[in-house]
Amino acid sequence: MRALVLTGPGKAEVQEVEPPVAAPGEVVVDVERAGVCGTDAELFTGGMSYLRTGRSWYPVRPGHEWCGRVTTLGDGVPAQWLGRRVTADTMLGCGHCDRCRAGRHHVCGDSAEIGISRGRAGALAERIAVPVTALHALPGSVDSTMGALVEPGGNALRAVRATRLGSGGRLLVLGTGTIGLLVALFAQAEGVEVHLLGRDLEDLRLARTFGFAGLWDRPALPGLRWDAVVDASNAPHLPSLALDLVEPAGRVVYIGLAGTPSTLDSRDLVLKDVTAVGILGGSAGLAGAISAYADGSVDARPLVAATMGLAETVQILGGHRPPDAGPGPKFHIDPRR
Secondary structure, three states, rough: OOOEOOOOOOOOEEEEOOOOOOOOOOOEEEEEEOOOOEHHHHHHHHHHHHHHHHOOOOOOOOOOOOEEEEEEEOOOOEEEEEOOOEOOOEOOOOOOOOHHHHHHHHOOOOEEOOOOOOOOOOOOEEEEEEEEEEEEOOOOOOOHHHOHHHHHHHHHHHHHHHHOOOOOOEEEEEEEOOOHHHHHHHHOOOEEEEEEEOOOHOOOOOOOHHHOOEEEOOHHOOOEEEEEEOOOOOOOOOHHHHHHEEEEEEEEEEOOOOOOOOOOOOHEEEEEEEEEEEEOOOOOHHHHHHHHHOOOOOOOHHHEEEEEEEHHHHHHHHHHHHOOOOOOOOOEEEOOO
C-alpha cells in the first residue's frame, strides 16, 4: 500500500510499504481522510522534541487525525466492528499501570502515540492498524471531514471543560489556528461569551464568519473581565500574557506549545489565585466531540482549507499553501487519491 514516510529532517516521500496486519485485539481500517497537524510538521522539520528524547525516530509514518472504515478484524475483536466507520484515540497506554487503570492512559509512561511515537504507524496512508480498545464509532451524520476533526476536537473540548465556564461566562482564546478556533466553537456551543485574540485583523478573517462576541488584535484588546483564558498559540510570550489578562481567581488553560521555552512568574499565579491547567491529548474529549458534531451544535468543516491527495502531503508539510485553498488553517488528505 502507499504511505507517507518521513525519512529525516525535511525529507519525506510516498512509499510502497507492506500493508498492516490485524494482530490479536486489533483491526485494520481503510483510511478515508487524515488531517495534517502541526505535530506532523514538527516531525517533518526535525523540531519535534520527541526526536531529541528518543521517543520518536526516523523513519516515521505520521498521521493521527483520521477516520475510516474497519475492513479486517484480528483475533478476539467482536464481529460488530467489521464495516463500521471509526476514528481512534491517538494515545495508546500500556493498559496495566496505575495511570492506565485510573483512566489516565494518555499520560502512561510507556504509551505509544499513533503516527507520532514508539514507531506506531500513522494514518497518512491507505490503511492503518489500531487496537480495538482505542476505537470510537462514527454515526452517519459525521462525514469524513468531521470524522478527521474528532481528534483535534477532543483536545479543544478538554480545554473548554478545563475553563469550568458555563453559559454567560466570558472566555478569551489566544490563537486562531485549528485548536484555537475549535476551542472557540465548542465554548460558543455551551453558551460561553467567546472572544479571540489574533496576530492581526487578517489572522481573524475566518473567525469573523462564526459570530463570536469579539475579535481582537493586541492593540485593540479591551480591558474586559476575562473569566478564563485559553492559550492555543505557539508563541512563547503568550503564556505569561494569558496569566496577566485572566481575572483573579480565574482559570488559564494551556494547550498550545511553543518551539522555545515560555516563561511566566509563578508569583503572579499565586497572588492572583489563578488555576492553571495543561491539556495533553484529546482522549477524554473524543466522545463529546463526536456527539457535538453529530447533533450539529459544532460544525468545524469551514476550518478545512482543502482536501488533497497523498502525494501532495509533502508540499503541505513544507509550508506550501495552494492558491485555491480556502481560508481555514487545516489541510486534509484523502489517501485514496
